[in-house]
Amino acid sequence: MAHFGFENDISDTLKLDVPITNAPISRWQRKASASNPSSSALSPGKYANVSLNISSKTPCKTPCKTPGRWKATPSKMGADRFIPVRNEKQMEMASFLLSKKARPKEDGVSAALLEQQKTWSIALNGCNVEEARILQFSGKPTVNPDSQHNSLKSLYSHTMTPMSNKKTRHISSTADRILDAPDIRDDFYLNLLDWNSRNVMAVALKDSVYLWDATQGNITHLMTMDNEAEYISSLSWAKEGNYLAVGTSDCAVQLWDVEQEKCLRSMNSHSARVCSLSWNSHILSSGSPSGQIHHHDVRVAEHHIFTLHGHSQEVCGLQWSPDGRYLASGANDNLVCIWPRVAQGRTDITKPLHSLSLHKGAVKALAWCPWQSSILASGGGTSDCHIRVWNVSSGSCLSSVDTQSQVSALAFAPNYKELVSAHGFTHHNLVIWKYPSMAKVAELNGHDERVLNIAMSPDGSTVASLAADETIRLWKSFEVDPKKKAKDKTPISLHSAFTRSIR
Template sequence: MAQFGLENDISNTLKLDIPITNAPVARWQRKASSSNTSSTALSPMKYANISLNTSKTPSKTPGRRKATPSKMMGEDRFIPVRNEKQMEVASFLLSKESRPKEEGVSAVVLEQQKTWSMALNGCNLEEARILQFSGKPTVNPDGQHNSLKSLYSHTITPRSTKKTRYISSTAHKILDAPDVRDDFYLNLLDWSNRNFMAVALKDSLYLWDATQGNITHLMTMGNDVDYISSLSWAKEGNYLAVGTSDCAVQLWDVEAEKCLRSMNSHSARVGSMSWNSHILSSGSRSGQIHHHDVRVAAHHIFTLQGHSQEVCGLQWSPDGRYLASGANDNMVYIWPRVGQGRTDVSQSLHTLSLHKGAVKALAWCPWQSNILASGGGTLDCHIRVWNVNSGSCLSSFDTQSQVSALAFAPNYKELVSAHGFTQHNLVVWKYPTMSQVSELNGHMERVLNIAMSPDGSTVASLSADESIRMWKCFEVDPKKKSKDKTPLSLNTALTRSIR
């Protein structure tokens, strides 16, 4: 019978509904006692006795309550604590809203209300507004910028009157140039101040009147083997210098269509020429540069020796102080002008040797007479800007293509470059930043020469694809057009000496 007594003791011990008198108070019982807000709180012993008398286990997890206070737990709603000042402000606002507005409120009463508002709330409630709507935007104090003014302002911003410049990517006019000689070292195109364009096609010379559109065949070489190698218009008058492959320099009166004289002093073809008043400078394949005074019979007055190969680029500065020469020896020389008692004219002022290819492209800046731009051939492909006073290179830019010609556009202070292999196009650069403005594509072969129109609005390009294209990139502002016209003839002494 003893074993039955042991089993009964174990069964009584494992029963859950029998309270354990010596155990601590459960967590849910402690939370229930703390949430009870009655005036007579139960003592722990009494709370424990109540719990012990219950014979049911809680159906839900002890201690877990809803967010809303439960009436079963005896909880009250939340009442905020307000001080005396806040109660007075609330009473004032309620009485003000319920009181009807009087039309004839005196200034004393309004001032008294403002004083009460300042004392109770710290500010005037009539002026303390969150939003204010009005017909026009308010002016910002102390010149502060309002970033939202452009969105919410009633005033209409006037449209900008500045016009965006448009550069056409197609040529304005195209002329045929059959049998043009595809030779990088020759200069076969030039545009006169009288708006006549001269172009050499093999052994013939043609003139195109840009004003009327007429074409004139001026001359043809007597021998089929010989050809025209260079052209250069006099800056004044209608005289054209023609260099030939038989070492001669011819001077033509275009108006009379007559060859005035032929000057023979070179021993090789004349590939480049440039005028400085009555002095005509010519460069040949021998590397020599000759100065010709066209007023006198003994025209050859000086020889410049410095280049070891053919002189393919020759340009006098706009003020006539310097002569720039480029050659196939990759060198650029700066020479002083002849006369005025100088005895060292045979010595160059500067020798510029940064190019790694033939230098044919030369251009002086019209508005800065001491600035020279030069371009290198296929092995160089660089455009370099020089200060001839110091002989320093101001900037250099790699064009990734052969540079065959350069010209400044004074209307917009830009630089135009003509390219051969491999681009075969023209590029307009902003000077002096050398940022690209536009590309002019259309030629199928390399561009040999370019020439600027007298008004600076159009640039003409002669290409090996046997075409001349006119690019109208630099339109002249009518307000900026000069009223002065360029003289159409040389001075009387020059005319008499030639005739």
């Protein structure tokens, strides 16, 4: 029996859940006592009956002001850590939502029944099962008080405005290409550049005419005058692009077949140089320093069919409207005249429909609006510097812009419904204007001397400018977005009566 009693004493001694009265205090008890000096020290015999509340404060090694003490990090709502709560009910709900099959909504269910089902679901599950979602935060973040405003939180938590799908148009400030134009004649009243519907540009350099194929890049020398003292004073392409009219300083108008590189005929009716030309089907109109405008029917031998008298000085600008109903003429007498189309055999036209006299300088720059056939833009010379937009039906001036520079040429850009103006003294540049507001869109600078003429490419994407600095600059400022649908274009017939009947 004594043997069994000795074993029981040893077993009681080795039990860990019984306090050991004579053991030294453990390390964790010393640390707890040091961090909580207000509490009474634990005696070896009483520590088992004392409950240490150490979960309310997380010991950290952040030094505080009092030496020898450690600052405790308070546990508050909205701290820098998020500890998710995953209780059993939430796990069961997630498992149910993942495993359930989507049921089609039943028709004819009353709103009262749906509201009752929602109430039952919230009471039983703590949320509406039909609206419950997995892996998604619910609720909004708490709003900081005004005194604790966090600018970074406001920056990254507000709803961003969706980016606009509209692309910003880029207009290059430099020319896309530069061509040499040596021996160009620096004369404001001449028209030495034109671009046809076949993408071929014609330019007159002194006494010669050159053709530049913008598609292939080829250059063709078309003609040179016999007399070196004479020079080319005007150029104009026929609508089909296969015939070129050339006005010269020796009073002649030559008609050239550019495919055959052959002069078809020379028409003489003026008494001085021919500085402006414009086509209207088979009728070719020409202007001269006498102030007269001659109509030529290129199909017949007696080509001179009519003469218009409305200007007192040199006619330096001529443009037929796109529909062929009106002819606009500008001259050194500061007038813009609007003439009707001359019917065959009619001889009673003695004065223009409108004689517009608001300009105070020579009017060379004329341009008809391609999408509004009754709208005409005109530009004045150095003493005027204004661009004016006219309604030729009523003869009224719709708008006027002071450009502060000589206006030498105008052209409409149909791709963006804009107006391009070329300037001499003092700016020597091109300006793009938004039509009809006439707000300035961009300035194209690069020429060192005044710009004499401009021409628009057949696709409307590029404008060419000829200047006295002996360069031709190509400005690709009106390219259409490639994603934009191309409009249907009526093919040009090359077998018109005009093409078949030239003699």
